[in-house]
Amino acid sequence: MSVEFEEKIHNTLADSNLQLAIYTATGRLKDKRTETVASDELPEYQELRTQANALKKHTIENLDYYLEEFERNVEAHGGKVVYAKDGTEVADFVLKLAKERGARLIVKSKSMTTEEVDLNERLEHNGLESVETDLGEYIIQLAHERPYHIVAPALHMTRYQVADLFTKRLNVPRETVIEKQTAIARSVLRQKFLAADIGISGANFLVAGSGAVVLVENEGNIRLTTSAPKIHIAVAGIEKMIPRAQDLAVFLKLLGRSGTGQLLTVYTSFLSSARRSGEVDGPDEFYVVLLDNGRTRLLPDRGKRQSLYCIRCGACLNTCPVYRKIGGHSFPWVYSGPIGAIITPQFMGISHEPKLPFASSLCGACSEVCPVKIDIPKVLLELRSDVKKAEVRDHRNRLEKLAFRAFAWLMTHPRLYEMAGRLAAAAAPGSSGWIRGVPAPMNIGPLRAWLSQRDLPPAPTRSFREMWRRR
Amino acid sequence: MSRDNILHRVRTALGRSAGQVVADPPPVRIRIPVVDIEQRISTMFARIEALAGATHRAATPADARAFVAAAIEGQSAVASNAPFLAECGIATLPGVRSGVTDREELRALCATADVGITSADYVLADTGSLVMIASPREARLVSLLPPAHIAVVPRDRILTGLDELFTILPNPAEVTSSMVLITGPSRTADIEQILVRGVHGPGRITVVVVG
Numbered sequence: 023m024s025v026e027f028e029e030k031i032h033n034t035l036a037d038s039n040l041q042l043a044i045y046t047a048t049g050r051l052k053d054k055r056t057e058t059v060a061s062d063e064l065p066e067y068q069e070l071r072t073q074a075n076a077l078k079k080h081t082i083e084n085l086d087y088y089l090e091e092f093e094r095n096v097e098a099h100g101g102k103v104v105y106a107k108d109g110t111e112v113a114d115f116v117l118k119l120a121k122e123r124g125a126r127l128i129v130k131s132k133s134m135t136t137e138e139v140d141l142n143e144r145l146e147h148n149g150l151e152s153v154e155t156d157l158g159e160y161i162i163q164l165a166h167e168r169p170y171h172i173v174a175p176a177l178h179m180t181r182y183q184v185a186d187l188f189t190k191r192l193n194v195p196r197e198t199v200i201e202k203q204t205a206i207a208r209s210v211l212r213q214k215f216l217a218a219d220i221g222i223s224g225a226n227f228l229v230a231g232s233g234a235v236v237l238v239e240n241e242g243n244i245r246l247t248t249s250a251p252k253i254h255i256a257v258a259g260i261e262k263m264i265p266r267a268q269d270l271a272v273f274l275k276l277l278g279r280s281g282t283g284q285l286l287t288v289y290t291s292f293l294s295s296a297r298r299s300g301e302v303d304g305p306d307e308f309y310v311v312l313l314d315n316g317r318t319r320l321l322p323d324r325g326k327r328q329s330l331y332c333i334r335c336g337a338c339l340n341t342c343p344v345y346r347k348i349g350g351h352s353f354p355w356v357y358s359g360p361i362g363a364i365i366t367p368q369f370m371g372i373s374h375e376p377k378l379p380f381a382s383s384l385c386g387a388c389s390e391v392c393p394v395k396i397d398i399p400k401v402l403l404e405l406r407s408d409v410k411k412a413e414v415r416d417h418r419n420r421l422e423k424l425a426f427r428a429f430a431w432l433m434t435h436p437r438l439y440e441m442a443g444r445l446a447a448a449a450a451p452g453s454s455g456w457i458r459g460v461p462a463p464m465n466i467g468p469l470r471a472w473l474s475q476r477d478l479p480p481a482p483t484r485s486f487r488e489m490w491r492r493r
Numbered sequence: 494m495s496r497d498n499i500l501h502r503v504r505t506a507l508g509r510s511a512g513q514v515v516a517d518p519p520p521v522r523i524r525i526p527v528v529d530i531e532q533r534i535s536t537m538f539a540r541i542e543a544l545a546g547a548t549h550r551a552a553t554p555a556d557a558r559a560f561v562a563a564a565i566e567g568q569s570a571v572a573s574n575a576p577f578l579a580e581c582g583i584a585t586l587p588g589v590r591s592g593v594t595d596r597e598e599l600r601a602l603c604a605t606a607d608v609g610i611t612s613a614d615y616v617l618a619d620t621g622s623l624v625m626i627a628s629p630r631e632a633r634l635v636s637l638l639p640p641a642h643i644a645v646v647p648r649d650r651i652l653t654g655l656d657e658l659f660t661i662l663p664n665p666a667e668v669t670s671s672m673v674l675i676t677g678p679s680r681t682a683d684i685e686q687i688l689v690r691g692v693h694g695p696g697r698i699t700v701v702v703v704g
Contacts, residue, residue, distance in 0.1 A: 047686050069522070076519040084515040086503045099666060105496040157692055158683035176683050184684055204681060204689045211693065216604060232666035242637060242679040242694025249633040249671070250600070260499070265518040267666075268659045272521055275655065285540075285620045286655075289694070290674040294666035300629035302574075303596050304670055314499050321506035 027375055030352040040178055044349050047177045048340040054283020055337055055391065064279070073272045075395040078331035081230075081263050085321070088230040088263045089312065095233025099295035101308035108315050109139025112257060115311060116141070116222070117148050119253070125150070125219030129211075129251065131237070131244040132156035133224025134334055135259050135313055137169060137356040138369075141222070152222075153214050155243035157207050164191045170350035171358065172336040173281050178349065211243070221247035221305070225258035226333065227273060228310070231266040234294040235310060238277060238287040245289055254293070254305040260312050261330035267292070273333065276393035280335035316369035326401050329364050331394040338388035338398065344381055354378065360388035364401045372409050379405035421468050446481040523656045533618035533651045534702055540621025544677030545690060547699040554581040557645050557703045561610065562586050564643060564699065568607035571599075573635045575612035577647060581703065583610060594629075603638035609695065610643045611636050615661075616700070619654035620676055623700065627671040636675060642695040644675075648704040 034040055059067045081088055093103040106112045119125070128145060130136065130152055142163065145152040154163040158175035162168065164187050169175035176184075185198045188206060197203055223244055227236040235256040237244045248254045264273065270292075278284040297304030321327050339345045339359030350358040354375040355366040363378050372379075379402045388398040432439050504510060528536075538548040551557035561583050572591040578584045584591035589610065593599045603609060611631055615624035623644050627633050636642050652658055665672040679694030690696040 043685075050686055066522075066524070073519065073521060077521070080516075080518050083507060084509070085507065086500050086509055086511075087513070087515045089500065089503070095666065099670075105499045107495045107499060111495055155693070156683070157681045161683070174683065174686075177686075179684070181684055181687075200684045200687045201689050203684060204692050208692055212604075215693075216600070229666075232664050234666050240679065241681050241692040243692075245633070245637050245673060246693055249637065260503070266521075267662075267664050268521050268523070269518070271523060271655045271659050284676075286622055286674060286676045288675065288677050288679055290622075290676075292665050292672040293670065295670040297627070298670045301627050301670060302594055302599050302629065302632040303634050304627060304632075308670075312499070314495075314502070318499060318502040318506055321503060 024354075024375060024377070027352065027354060027377060031348045034349045034352055035347060039180070040349065041347070043178055043180070045346055047171075047174060048346050051174070051282060051336070052340040055280055055340070056283075058279040058283045058285065064275070070272050070276055071393055071395050074276055074333075074393055075331065077264060077269050077272065078394050079328070081265055082261065082321070082327060082330050085260065085263065088265060089260060092228055092230040092233055092263060092310075095231065096294075096308075096310055097233075099233060099298075099308075101233065101295050101310065104309060104311045106311050106313050106315075108313075109141065109144065112136075112139055112141060112311055112313060113144035113148075115309075116145060116220070116255060117150070119255070119309070120145075120150055120220060123219065123253065125253070127214065127218045128152040128220045128222055129214050129218040129247050130154050130159075131221070131223045131239070131247040132159045132175065133222075133257060134169070134172060134356060135224050136222065136257050139313070139315060141257070153211070153218075155211050155215070155247060156239070156241060157204060157243075160207055160211065161187065164188075168351065168356055171339055172334050172361075174336070178351070215243075215246045215250045218251040220253045220255060221249075221251040222255045222257060223247050225256050225262050225310075226277065227264050227270065228258055228262045228312075229265075229267050229270070229292075230263055232292075232294055234267070234292050236270060237291045237293070238274070238289070239291075240282075240284075240288040242289060245291060248291060248293055249304055252305055253307045253309070254296070255309045255311060256293075257311045257313060260314060260317055261332075277333055277335055280337040280391065280393040320368040323404075325404055326364075326368060328396050329361075329368060329401055331396050332361050332365070333394060334361075335393055337391040337393065341387045341391050343383060343385065343387070348381070360398045360402075361396075364396075364398055364405065367405050367409075372405065372412060376409045376413075379409060418468075418471075422472065440485070440487055443481070443485045443487070447483050447485065449481075523660055525657045525660060526653055528618065528653050530648060530651065533653065534648065537616060537618040537621050537651060537700075537702075540619070541677065541698070541700055544621065546621070546677050547697070549699065549701045551645075551701055551703045554703055557701050558582045558586065560701060561643060561645065565589070565608050565610075569605065570608040570610055571602045571606040571635055571639065572610040573612065573632055574630045576630060577612040577703075578610060578645060581645060583645060593632075599632055600634060600638075603634040606639045608641045608643060609635040609637070609639035610645065613644045613646045614650065615658060616646055616651045616702075617654050617658060617674070618651055620674075621700075622674040622676040624658060625673045625675060626665070626669045627673075628669060633671060633673070636673075637694050640691060640695055641697040641699070642675075642678075643699045643701065645701045645703060648702050651702070
């Protein structure tokens with residue numbers, strides 16, 4: 023376990039206020055979910071999960087087809103689709119567009135995908151102002167932190183910490199009443215919305231058959247981000263695809279309930295283009311950036327590709343006994359909880375934090391609540407196996423490197439080399455040499471494995487150097 | 494170019510070739526229950542009230558006009574260009590600005606108005622959601638920038654739920670750039686899980702059903 027990972031876990035466990043905050047918040051979300059999916063509330067819940075799983079499986083297995091269909095439909099309505107292999111390409115696209123349009127201020131709505139590629143930092147580094155507008159995201163942006171939870175980014179902060187932060191960063195009198203803190207954020211951000219040149223959103227779903235981006239939220243900041251500025255850019259992972267608008271009848275019923283125990287979130291936006299002829303408001307330009315950033319790396323594996331079905335509801339975090347103790351910031355990347363434990367090693371490579379797939383009791387609570395039925399414990403087991411295989415490979419490599427370093431050293435020291443040659447000749451099986459009873463190299467532990475695929479010629483009784491001297 | 498690279502990587506990973514056809518996606522089971530209009534209205538009202546929204550049943554367009562007039566008394570309001578609002582005489586109420594077709598002008602109005610008045614293309618009974626389809630008749634910001642939102646809807650636009658909506662409108666992209674479902678007032682619980690209404694969108698919402 024990396025020292026950092028271990029240290030963060032211990033710090034979280036030792037902080038009793040934080041323990042209470044995590045436990046209460048996740049507990050509340052968990053209970054609300056349970057109420058809204060109960061069989062008297064939603065008798066078809068299990069059937070919806072099965073359908074959602076089948077739809078995601080079908081889409082992922084034919085992803086290239088749906089990506090192209092999506093692209094055609096976006097372009098048919100005058101929008102543009104841009105593919106990006108990583109964060110640099112996303113930032114380059116936004117920076118180029120901002121430069122062409124003379125844009126300086128960007129409003130952003132919450133998006134795990136842009137967190138993944140540190141988009142704000144990249145844009146600000148290049149002189150743009152990029153402001154998060156979801157209340158929780160705004161708070162953690164001011165605090166320079168990462169989201170603590172997929173749906174509740176500032177879950178770990180108290181009103182008093184928010185008060186200190188606002189006083190320090192916004193130059194406002196200290197305010198500890200949550201309603202008033204919210205009003206402060208509303209008025210600061212309202213000015214940003216009205217002045218912004220570009221709005222950047224994520225996407226909950228991409229509808230291939232419509233060329234549409236679907237976004238869910240409670241605050242209204244996504245609607246403002248996508249409606250007020252003249253340019254809207256949606257940044258989405260390629261796996262967000264679903265085939266048809268009608269499939270939303272399945273996914274929307276699951277997402278709100280699983281995430282926050284709502285039948286539907288307050289706002290659900292279905293956006294397919296810039297404003298059309300006669301529409302009074304809305305953006306003039308509409309772009310969708312489709313991000314890979316490691317996703318195609320996990321497509322080949324039939325067992326593990328289900329990790330891409332995730333709709334980021336956060337239900338697995340709220341129910342996970344490990345997340346509920348170690349919290350979101352112990353995890354090594356932006357995605358935390360059970361889903362973070364399976365996608366982080368696959369997006370970033372297992373060496374990023376090899377102990378991550380082991381930080382689970384495999385109790386299975388996560389897959390029981392997963393609205394798209396991802397078998398998270400099974401994927402964790404497969405990742406554990408990958409980690410172990412890599413460790414074995416790594417161990418062998420280390421021995422091999424050591425052996426070659428010793429050999430190189432010997433080669434550069436002629437006297438020692440000659441001596442070693444004589445020893446080898448003396449020990450060679452069947453020779454009349456003076457060393458007896460030494461096991462042949464192909465019978466020595468690690469050498470045996472190495473030599474099983476390689477030939478080692480027997481040492482001659484007289485070396486070339488010896489023959490040269492006696493010539 | 495990343496587009497071709499990514500598509501190539503996807504195809505290689507999945508063992509597919511360019512242009513290869515795809516079987517139909519698994520069917521989605523759509524349920525449209527038979528629910529009479531009175532039941533739909535009472536379910537919808539109960540849902541909206543549970544979310545701290547207000548509701549009102551107006552027998553006639555004139556009743557709706559009187560209700561809205563009382564609700565916005567002494568406040569500034571902006572109304573969308575929905576024909577139904579004109580039919581009810583709401584667009585011409587004193588203190589109401591309507592008929593705006595310029596983006597900047599509308600934006601400035603919405604940013605300062607106390608109340609935004611719209612109709613809705615549909616209402617979903619089982620979730621209490623307004624379905625707002627952007628068009629020359631309904632702009633996006635009227636239901637978004639003012640701190641209060643009043644929606645006035647004829648009763649024949651009340652659908653049972655999402656399944657019926659996507660049956661009537663299998664591809665919303667064909668008719669609009671933006672379809673938004675509004676389910677209750679804007680809210681957040683981002684600080685200590687304490688519920689606060691009206692964070693960015695309207696904190697008060699009133700749905701008036703006419704007929």
